[in-house]
Amino acid sequence: xxxxxxxxxxxxxxxxxxxxxxxxxxxxxxxxxxxxxxxxxxxxxxxxxxxxxxxxxxxxxxxxxxxxxxxxxxxxxxxxxxxxxxxxxxxxxxxxxx
Amino acid sequence: xxxxxxxxxxxxxxxxxxxxxxxxxxxxxxxxxxxxxxxxxxxxxxxxxxxxxxxxxxxxxxxxxxxxxxxxxxxxxxxxxxxxxxxxxxxxxxxxxxxxxxxxxxxxxxxxxxxxxxxxxxxxxxxxxxxxxxxxxxxxxxxxxxxxxxxxxxxxxxxxxxxxxxxxxxxxxxxxxxxxxxxxxxxxxxxxxxxxxxxxxxxxxxxxxxxxxxxxxxxxxxxxxxxxxxxxxxxxxxxxxxxxxxxxxxxxxxxxxxxxxxxxxxxxxxxxxxxxxxxxxxxxxxxxxxxxxxxxxxxxxxxxxxxxxxxxxxxxxxxxxxxxxxxxxxxxxxxxxxxxxxxxxxxxxxxxxxxxxxxxxxxxxxxxxxxxxxxxxxxxxxxxxxxxxxxxxxxxxxxxxxxxxxxxxxxxxxxxxxxxxxxxxxxxxxxxxxxxxxxxxxxxxxxxxxxxxxxxxxxxxxxxxxxxxxxxxxxxxxxxxxxxxxxxxxxxxxxxxxxxxxxxxxxxxxxxxxxxxxxxxxxxxxxxxxxxxxxxxxxxxxxxxxxxxxxxxxxxxxxxxxxxxxxxxxxxxxxxxxxxxxxxxxxxxxxxxxxxxxxxxxxxxxxxxxxxxxxxxxxxxxxxxxxxxxxxxxxxxxxxxxxxxxxxxxxxxxxxxxxxxxxxxxxxxxxxxxxxx
Numbered sequence: 010x011x012x013x014x015x016x017x018x019x020x021x022x023x024x025x026x027x028x029x030x031x032x033x034x035x036x037x038x039x040x041x042x043x044x045x046x047x048x049x050x051x052x053x054x055x056x057x058x059x060x061x062x063x064x065x066x067x068x069x070x071x072x073x074x075x076x077x078x079x080x081x082x083x084x085x086x087x088x089x090x091x092x093x094x095x096x097x098x099x100x101x102x103x104x105x106x107x
Numbered sequence: 108x109x110x111x112x113x114x115x116x117x118x119x120x121x122x123x124x125x126x127x128x129x130x131x132x133x134x135x136x137x138x139x140x141x142x143x144x145x146x147x148x149x150x151x152x153x154x155x156x157x158x159x160x161x162x163x164x165x166x167x168x169x170x171x172x173x174x175x176x177x178x179x180x181x182x183x184x185x186x187x188x189x190x191x192x193x194x195x196x197x198x199x200x201x202x203x204x205x206x207x208x209x210x211x212x213x214x215x216x217x218x219x220x221x222x223x224x225x226x227x228x229x230x231x232x233x234x235x236x237x238x239x240x241x242x243x244x245x246x247x248x249x250x251x252x253x254x255x256x257x258x259x260x261x262x263x264x265x266x267x268x269x270x271x272x273x274x275x276x277x278x279x280x281x282x283x284x285x286x287x288x289x290x291x292x293x294x295x296x297x298x299x300x301x302x303x304x305x306x307x308x309x310x311x312x313x314x315x316x317x318x319x320x321x322x323x324x325x326x327x328x329x330x331x332x333x334x335x336x337x338x339x340x341x342x343x344x345x346x347x348x349x350x351x352x353x354x355x356x357x358x359x360x361x362x363x364x365x366x367x368x369x370x371x372x373x374x375x376x377x378x379x380x381x382x383x384x385x386x387x388x389x390x391x392x393x394x395x396x397x398x399x400x401x402x403x404x405x406x407x408x409x410x411x412x413x414x415x416x417x418x419x420x421x422x423x424x425x426x427x428x429x430x431x432x433x434x435x436x437x438x439x440x441x442x443x444x445x446x447x448x449x450x451x452x453x454x455x456x457x458x459x460x461x462x463x464x465x466x467x468x469x470x471x472x473x474x475x476x477x478x479x480x481x482x483x484x485x486x487x488x489x490x491x492x493x494x495x496x497x498x499x500x501x502x503x504x505x506x507x508x509x510x511x512x513x514x515x516x517x518x519x520x521x522x523x524x525x526x527x528x529x530x531x532x533x534x535x536x537x538x539x540x541x542x543x544x545x546x547x548x549x550x551x552x553x554x555x556x557x558x559x560x561x562x563x564x565x566x567x568x569x570x571x572x573x574x575x576x577x578x579x580x581x582x583x584x585x586x587x588x589x590x591x592x593x594x595x596x597x598x599x600x601x602x603x604x605x606x607x608x609x610x611x612x613x614x615x616x617x618x619x620x621x622x623x624x625x626x627x628x629x630x631x632x633x634x635x636x637x638x639x640x641x642x643x644x645x646x647x648x649x650x651x652x653x654x655x656x657x658x659x660x661x662x663x664x665x666x667x668x669x670x671x672x673x674x675x676x677x678x679x680x681x682x683x684x685x686x687x688x689x690x691x692x693x694x695x696x697x698x699x700x701x702x703x704x705x706x707x708x709x710x711x712x713x714x715x716x717x718x719x720x721x722x723x724x725x726x727x728x729x730x731x732x733x734x735x736x737x738x739x740x741x742x743x744x745x746x747x748x749x750x751x752x753x754x755x756x757x758x759x760x761x762x763x764x765x766x767x768x769x770x771x772x773x774x775x776x777x778x779x780x781x782x783x784x
Contacts, residue, residue: 054368055185087606
């Protein structure tokens, strides 16, 4: 399994596409939906993450939780969580602030 | 100061009636506790909500000859039923029906804060908004008008700087006005759009049912949201046919829960459009600059370790003289009592000077360390750093099946298991909290390490000592990981809950908040653990004293040691060491004192005496066993009160005991097989 690591990484990247986890640092995106049970969905709603909400990714190293700015507040979201949040993100512009 | 609606004249409220009941609601980190302290001063009491490990703060204050009873509800982001805090807050508002609910909002984070306000207004219209940290909001470029906000909301809005006590009187006047009816509130309604027909239909189905006192309109909202608790309530209260009808209705409209959240945010947008102007460009703030440093990819972790190392060093440096003073004072008191009780029978003077006083001393000796830890912990929490710490270590904590917030409770365990276990409250769900508490039992506190250091110093060459001590820490860490893994597989299955937390703005902690918080936590600890420790100290004293006249070998404790000897013998320990382990249960450092009594020696002489009696292998077995075997009595008392369950308390005592025994056997028989000892 010499290539195991590299393979897994690719897999992760694939699953990150189209989700918040795939949005690079400094870029903006718009939430489209959340693939989770109603409990998690409601917690996210209370923190301001509802479909249609613009978010800015302040930190995304691919290995640590993300820091995002939502409705004027700052949230830390675990990678697992970020992969369940579907977003629309125009990556042609790439990161804006770096 | 401006107040957004007409002030009451004060005469409309009759005096001398029952106190006006006020509840404070708000998100975490909005200065709610600061406001509570500024309102009630020292007229407060902090305990727990019945049956919950959530702090309940109550207090009283006076305004215009009326007395007000203020309850500080737990900080929450919403009023669903996912955490104990949320259930407490909403049940209090719904069932206790306070005269006024003050919703505290962080003006610098208004949009998200208003989500809770929207949910409170779904429950009651007797609401006053306290708009806190307006100064901070201005520094971020937000221009907010409390008057326009009050008009848009339909409830009074009072600007506050809670940390300086500004706006206190105006807030109290508004509260009084709403309570007495001189201010009429007309909350602007939330438009639920597409969900409206469904809500109406649900309300119609529920009309006339008992619903345990909850209003039908609110129950309808919560049913549509899929609230587990309300669904259970309805299933229990209505006849099966109707329940089925409701289920069918909900199944047809399963996409509507999201509409409710959207409707609330749309309502918020409407309010804010009227009351707030946003800056054209976001301003770079202190929080941005500090976050750049504290959450830095490479610097984050070293900074974290530096901060916590500093905290530990300061705690022990500052606590040592205080603990020394308490020890000295208690020893002096004990000998003074012994000298002045010569007229009393020996057992009575012994009970007081050798049982009771050292017991109380043992409890008090805990106080400085726990006090300082609470102060530092409170400061980290209030300043906003602890959320950053959780972010930085999140990935490391995955190894334990926990997320970043569990770091602080575990780390504190290395200072003292008691505050560590009490800090596990910050975790949202019960599985995480239990897991965190249970593995905390294995974390070696300084008292355990001190015993280990003494024996390692006595038995091993100087060059080897740091290696062995380091190895012991590593061993305990491995055991924590192994226990975390095993507990997750066997006792606490369930998915790892994802990290999802706010990173609040950085701010200076308020000394007043810290002081009050620390005081109440310390009182809670002393009350819970104190009695248990004193009782156990007296018991150990009695066991180690009676029957008199046969020396230390003739006491009940020694008898107990001999009963345990065959078991202890399996891992190479003699009856004296078994006794030392039993006494160590009361306080880990007491196991050394017990060895001293049983080997008739102290300090260096004890080291020499032990060297003649046991082999280094046996000493190592003892060190490892005492490092892991059971949490001390104070810790057990706190585990009991934090878990609220004897079953989990028993698990927290039993599994480290088995683990320690197993490891002891492994080392002893492994060592023997290798020809050591």
